[in-house]
Amino acid sequence: MPIQRCSRCQAAFECRAGERSPGCWCRTLPAIMPLEAEACLCPPCLHAAVRERIERFVAGVTPETADSAAAGLPAPDGAPVEGIDYEVEPGGLLVFTKWYLLRRRSCCESGCRNCPWGFERR
Numbered sequence: 230m231p232i233q234r235c236s237r238c239q240a241a242f243e244c245r246a247g248e249r250s251p252g253c254w255c256r257t258l259p260a261i262m263p264l265e266a267e268a269c270l271c272p273p274c275l276h277a278a279v280r281e282r283i284e285r286f287v288a289g290v291t292p293e294t295a296d297s298a299a300a301g302l303p304a305p306d307g308a309p310v311e312g313i314d315y316e317v318e319p320g321g322l323l324v325f326t327k328w329y330l331l332r333r334r335s336c337c338e339s340g341c342r343n344c345p346w347g348f349e350r351r
Contacts, residue, residue, distance in 0.1 A: 235271035237278075242271040258310060279313060287327045292347030299331045299345070 233244040245253040255275055270278060290298045309315050314329040327343040330336075340350025 233269045233271075235269070235274050237270055237274040240271045240274075242269075244269055258313070276312065283313065283326075283328045287331065287345070290327065290331065290345050292345070295331065295336075295345040295347075299334045302332045302334075304334065305329065305332050 231244050232241050234241055255269075255272075258275065258279055286298075305314070309325075309329060311317065313326065315323050315325050317323055324342055327345050330341055330343055331345050336344060336346035336348050338348050338350075340348060
């Protein structure tokens with residue numbers, strides 16, 4: 230397995246991008262949107278880059294723009310990823326992120342904490 234150096238932190242890591250099975254570890258992250266072109270990143274740096282990109286995207290989403298923002302996103306596929314699709318609070322409560330809720334493409338009217346449509350349970 231080729232050893233790569235992370236383009237951000239210079240850490241060494243194994244890259245399996247050319248392998249079919251099991252393939253690169255980076256395929257465990259959801260295919261959400263292309264990152265800016267840069268060389269391979271180590272697992273912690275790629276996870277951080279994905280989160281940064283998502284945070285920039287969802288920061289501009291308002292209840293008025295949620296439908297159009299959601300329309301251009303891929304629907305959730307596979308298991309949700311902790312730290313990207315949901316967070317687990319200290320008491321064990323799982324809270325979906327605004328990103329994940331947008332990818333579902335519609336409001337479930339359950340009063341989700343991060344509802345991009347602004348629905349609040351009364």
